[in-house]
Amino acid sequence: MITFLLRRLAAGVVLVFVIATATFFLTGLTGSDPAQRIAGTQAGAAQVAAKRHELGLDRPLVERYADWLGHAVRGDLGTSWFTNQPVSRVVGEALPVSLSLVLAAILLTAAVSIVLGVAAAVRGGWADRVLQVVSVVAFAVPNFLVGMILALVFAVQLGLFPAIGYVKPSVDPAGWLASITLPALALAIGAIATVAAQTRGSMIDVLRQDYIRTLRSRGLPARSVLLKHALRNAAPASLTVLSLQFIALIGGAVVIEQVFGLTGIGERATSAASQGDVPLVLGVVVVTVVLVVIVNLLADVLLGWLNPKVRMS
Incomplete structure (x- = not known):
């Protein structure tokens, strides 16, 4: 197991x-001049050259890369060109917002999709057909449109949740839960459709296996056969799709944060890219990839626990 994890x-x-x-x-080959943008349109050539020297843009690209990498491996992601704040601080302030949305969405997706997928596989008939139709519709509708509808109905018209803004859990736990409910739900709907469809297909395949019929013929309770044997063997495929959905949810959070006025990683990445703030863009990319690696590592651990053959692959 240790070798597998390593x-x-x-x-x-x-x-x-x-x-x-x-x-x-790639950011160094865009052809744009961040120094001109930072200095302003009214700045002269000397001012722009001074700003370019200050940012180190007059050095060779490879030399700048080596300098950035040397600092990054020590945990120093640099300083934002536009706000002069450490990138680690900017990302650290935005990360809890995005993590709140994505983790809430992934937990909601896991819980609801398992119930729907298992119910559709076991009951079949109308329940199966409804799930397939709803899955197609939910997957096709953009999450920003779902978010706008949820905000209009539940925030503006009914006043049950705030339409915009984020409340820190340390300040008001109830307010924090209310502020992430609609964004997380908007993120989760499409993911629920995808994972539920995968769970349904995996459960149907497992329930058709000979060992399931053998367990039933021996008189084991239907609940035990379904949960302890069939669901556990169907879980790896669903878990793999769920881990992939985490990546998709991070991407979807970029738009959802704009809809609900949240200052998360997505909003920071969008503003940094539009401004040409290379250090902040790099910081967001590195942190996001690290999160994806951690989630995939956790998924591999769970897959290895569910199916020991995975540890040998």
Whole structure:
């Protein structure tokens, strides 16, 4: 098991390095001049040149990369070019907002999709057909449109939840839960449809296996056969899709945070990219990839626990 985890961890470190490196060189090859934007449209050539020297943009790209990488491996992600704040502080302030949304959405997705997928596989008939139709519709509707509808109905018209803003859990736990409910639900609906469909298909395949019929013929309770045997063997496929949905939810949070006026990682990434704030863009990318690696590592651990054959792959 230790060797299994070390292999996955090493692969994650390589992934972070490759994506961070690619992002750095791509941002350096855009052809734009951040120094001109920072100095302002009225700045003269001397002022722009001074700002470019201050930011280190007059140095070769490879030299700047080596300098950034040397600081990054020590935990220093640099300073924002526009706010002069440490990137780690900016990302650290925005990260809890995005994590609140994504973790709430992923927990909601796991709970609801398992119930729906198992019910559709076991009952069949109308329940199965309804799930398939709803899955197609939910997957096709953009999450920002779902978010706007939820905000209009439950926040504006009914006043049950706040339409915009984020409340820290340390300040008001109830307010925090209310502030993330609609955004998390908007994120989760599409993911629920995808994972529920996968759970349904996996459960149907498992329930058709000979060992399930053998367990039933021996008189084991139907609940025990379903939960202890069928669901456990169907779980790996659903867990894999669920871990992939985590990545999709991070991407979806970029739009949802705009809809609900939340200052999370998505909002920071959008503003940094539009301004050309390269250090902040790199910081967001690195932190996001690290989160994806951690989630995939946890998913691999769970898969290894559910199916020991995975540890040998």
